[in-house]
Amino acid sequence: MDILKQELLKERQRLAEDVGDKEFFMHSRLRNETESKYLHRQKQSNLDQHQNDPASSSSSSNPSSKPKIPKSKPEPSSKSLAEEQKGALDYLSVGMDQDQDQQWNINCSNASLESSQPGYDVALARFAAQQECVLEMRHLAAVLLEQFIREHWNEDEGGFEYPNEKAAVKGLLLALLDDPSKEIRTAVSVAVSAIARYDWPELVPFLLTLISDKSKLNGVHGALLCLSLLSSDMDDKMVPQLVPDLFPCLHQMMSSPQIYDKSLRSKALSLIYNCTSMSGVYEMETTALMEQMLIPWMKRFSSILLEPVPSEDPGDWSIRKEVLKCLNQFIQNFPNITQTYFAVIWETFGSTLEVYERSAIAGGEDSYDDRYDSDGAEQSLESFVIQLFKFLLAATGSPRFVKVVMNNVYELVYCTIGFLQMTEKQVHSWSRDANKYVAKEDNTIYCRVYGALLLQDVVSKCGTEGIKAVMESVEMRINESQEAKDSGSPGWWRLREAALYALAALASVPEQLLLDEVEVSGSTVGAMLWKILSDDMAEGFHDYPLLCARLFSTAARFSSMMNNQVKDDFVCAAIKTIVMDVPPLVKFCACRALSQFLPDAMTGIVQVSTVDLFSSLIGLLKNASAETMHLVLETLQAAVAAVYAIKLQV
DSSP states (O other): OHHHHHHHHHHHHHHTTOOSSHHHHHHHHHHHHHHHHHHHHHHHHHHHHHHHOGGGHHHHTOTTOOOOOOOSOOOOOOOOHHHHHHHHHHHHHGGGOOOOOHHHHHHHTTOOSTTSOTTHHHHHHHHHHOTTSOHHHHHHHHHHHHHHHHHHSSTTSTTOOOHHHHHHHHHHHHHHTTOSOHHHHHHHHHHHHHHHHHSTTTTHHHHHHHHHOTTOHHHHHHHHHHHHHHHTTOOTTTHHHHHHHHHHHHHHHHTOTTTSOHHHHHHHHHHHHHHHHTGGGOOHHHHHHHHHHHHHHHHHHHHHHHSOOOSSOHHHHHHHHHHHHHHHHHHHHOHHHHGGGTTHHHHHHHHHHHHHIIIIITOSSOOOTTOBOTTSOBOOHHHHHHHHHHHHHHHHTSTTTHHHHHHTHHHHHHHHHHHTSOOHHHHHHHHHOHHHHHHHTTOTTSHHHHHHHHHHHHHHHHHHHHHHHHHHHHHHHHHHHHHHHHTTOTTHHHHHHHHHHHHGGGGGSOHHHHHHHHHHHTOOHHHHHHHHHHHHHTTOTTTOHHHHHHHHHHHHHTGGGSOHHHHHHHHHHHHHHHHSSOOHHHHHHHHHHHHHHGGGSOHHHHHHHHHHHHHHHHHHHHTOOHHHHHHHHHHHHHHHHHHHHHHHHO
């Protein structure tokens, strides 16, 4: 049994490497592997029997023959409980058989278990309920039982379960929703949800009663898991049967933090999200019902979001994240009840930025990056901020709510630039690996990418007012970074880099419109960028490589709006950077800028630097990865075209 336990633990650790819903998605892999090993054991047993039985030698001589699976339901088992449990233990132990034919494993990985003995489903359920047995074996029994249910519960399918067996299995599983082990509850909830899909809505009253039982918190968790699986597949016929009784139960749970912990309350909110996420296909009557049921929830959501966001509290972040997911759906499907409470979002936005700057950016507090709870849900502050930006993106995309956004557009843009600052983790990772920076700087796993998308939406949907808000906020943030620099703050450059990153949101604006608005603000983009580059080049590329890299990347976005003098200045600076001994990160981004500026550069600048430029680019190409090679090749192409144009002029 010790060896068996160790092997099962290894299997679970391998499955846990998947950072998604680890508990739910582990079932199919465990199930398939165990089935194939069991069938292999059957094959080996049959071969041994055939070798000892001359009458069967002819059938065993065919290498392609396989044990046949009966298609009809065997007679009910007359075995005792002890015999059934012993059979279940032997069956589960097959999963640890290491001596097996790999090809047979592959061929049988998707085979059904219809060849198992009668009453085996009941035996598995009883085994899963035996708390004195090894936890891993109980969990595996519940996982296998879930497949039995999916394959045999429907009477229209071959080998369906008999009513008495169904009743026995159902009774055992419902009791196990209150099991002390979270792993057992998770596996059982999957099996119960499979039953509920066939027996809807028979099981709903039991699940709602269990949710409301404050004395059985384990049962509350099990019922929530089960209902969460059910609600994700609901249609407009199921909603009216469930929501009127479910929502008041969940609201009572959210109103009792002294009884239900943050994990349970977060799970309750995920149920609300599931019930509203498919409301686009609701009939008019169902929509009216949902709106009435959601009014109390809007008040509850407001009370949650009005409280300042706490530091180092992933449970609270998870609750807020689920609230924002719900509000995102309400904006799209129930806008009438959402608009009144929209102002509370600004409270959350501001207090979240304060916590984010202290923890993720400065690294002074724990932001719980890359950590998950026992149900597989992400706990990080980054994931909460991403959900906040998703909500705001939904708001700017709504004709009704974009007007509310415009009323607060300056505050929104100013705070968003704060979120665009690089985190301590990003600085550490990208400073060491230029290829990773180029490949992942626009990856949507980072909240700063969602912030940049929000700024683009603001500029697109809010027009002139949005452009002014971005320009003024960028200038304010650059001035703040200069003040921080003058005061000796080591992180001054992050805010400046974030402001330049935000400025790129204006690159998609029609050129004439942008120039008109820039003129109103008393500056030009090109002059602003060149002044920053001139100041920061004096500091040295080695000290602030990420800031210098951002300067070149942003300048490349605005090459068409700069006058010839500024373009030539950037060409000289980019060539100098590529030729110099500076971090590869800065060189790659200088390539990005140079490929944009070279077609319009003065011939004299290119002639003077041709040899050194080509030599440096070829050297850089040798160390480029798949992510950065295209930047170097594009620059080489632009350089060759520039040299060819010079020869034509001569």
